[in-house]
Amino acid sequence: MLQLRFLQASLSPKPHLTFPLISSSGSLRISQTKLRSQMGSYTTSSQQPSKLLFRQLFEKESSTYTYLLANASHPEKPALLVDPVDKTVDRDLALVKDLGLKLIYAINTHVHADHVTGTGLIKTKVPGVKSIISKASDAKADLVVEPGDKICFGDLFLVVRATPGHTLGCVTYVTGDGPSRPQPRMAFTGDALLIRGCGRTDFQMKCIIDIVWELVSHDISCSGVACCVEVHSNYISQVHSQIFTLPKDTLVYPAHDYKGFTVSTVGEEMLFNARLTKDEEAFKNIMASK
Numbered sequence: 001m002l003q004l005r006f007l008q009a010s011l012s013p014k015p016h017l018t019f020p021l022i023s024s025s026g027s028l029r030i031s032q033t034k035l036r037s038q039m040g041s042y043t044t045s046s047q048q049p050s051k052l053l054f055r056q057l058f059e060k061e062s063s064t065y066t067y068l069l070a071n072a073s074h075p076e077k078p079a080l081l082v083d084p085v086d087k088t089v090d091r092d093l094a095l096v097k098d099l100g101l102k103l104i105y106a107i108n109t110h111v112h113a114d115h116v117t118g119t120g121l122i123k124t125k126v127p128g129v130k131s132i133i134s135k136a137s138d139a140k141a142d143l144v145v146e147p148g149d150k151i152c153f154g155d156l157f158l159v160v161r162a163t164p165g166h167t168l169g170c171v172t173y174v175t176g177d178g179p180s181r182p183q184p185r186m187a188f189t190g191d192a193l194l195i196r197g198c199g200r201t202d203f204q205m206k207c208i209i210d211i212v213w214e215l216v217s218h219d220i221s222c223s224g225v226a227c228c229v230e231v232h233s234n235y236i237s238q239v240h241s242q243i244f245t246l247p248k249d250t251l252v253y254p255a256h257d258y259k260g261f262t263v264s265t266v267g268e269e270m271l272f273n274a275r276l277t278k279d280e281e282a283f284k285n286i287m288a289s290k
């Protein structure tokens with residue numbers, strides 16, 4: 001598996017030669033170009049600078065959000081999809097095409113237990129797209145990333161932050177900081193931080209709470225579960241150190257919502273998140289009583 005510390009989109013120095021055309025007909029190409037310039041780079045947040053094109057997409061059966069991000073000011077308009085879902089791949093790829101984008105990465109925040117990732121399907125439909133997942137996920141992808149890695153699309157990038165707990169390999173992707181970068185920043189939290197909640201902790205963790213209580217009640221110490229205990233504990237500490245340290249106006253975009261919310265902010269979640277504002281002990285109790 002190829003592993004890179006800094007992922008730079010490999011874009012042609014002559015973008016007009018390689019940019020995928022909507023049609024081979026010159027006239028249609030011109031009208032499409034005009035249409036795209038009229039569309040501009042509208043985003044769902046009025047505060048985004050024009051260079052980031054952003055779309056929040058929804059898959060209703062699993063209540064999953066997929067995010068499309070593209071660098072609209074780069075001649076090739078390099079784009080990436082975060083957490084694509086297999087059922088909605090065709091819709092997402094049609095949007096990529098309509099907007100004249102060049103999809104370069106299909107990224108997952110974690111190995112999804114509830115839905116099949118659309119990444120493999122995208123790779124069969126758009127040759128050249130590279131899949132990305134965290135190294136800690138121990139899953140197959142073209143590129144594996146670790147905390148601190150940057151995923152570049154033109155001069156925009158996402159930084160990888162480790163937020164394990166829902167699964168061992170959960171990461172949050174945060175837009176890079178800087179004068180020409182999107183303000184406010186954006187955090188794609190996967191299932192690590194859901195709006196006013198968080199991902200369940202009984203996947204891939206072998207019912208950790210039951211195990212721990214069994215051990216405690218029988219006064220047994222077992223190093224074999226130490227990693228599980230640590231990851232569960234780390235849920236709170238990692239969210240606090242990796243997400244709650246971001247500027248309070250950072251927009252929080254989760255992988256799911258079951259109540260109709262679409263976006264939150266770091267400041268809002270620091271105040272109102274019913275689970276992640278708690279200390280480790282209270283958090284464990286909440287998750288155990290779920």
Ligand SMILES: N[C@@H](CCC(=O)N[C@@H](CSS)C(=O)NCC(=O)O)C(=O)O
Pocket residue numbers: 112113114191194197198199200256258
């Ligand atoms: N609670 C959901 C049920 C679907 C579910 O379990 N979702 C997962 C994320 S997808 S693996 C989750 O972690 N949900 C948070 C939770 O507290 O259950 C629902 O309300 O429909």
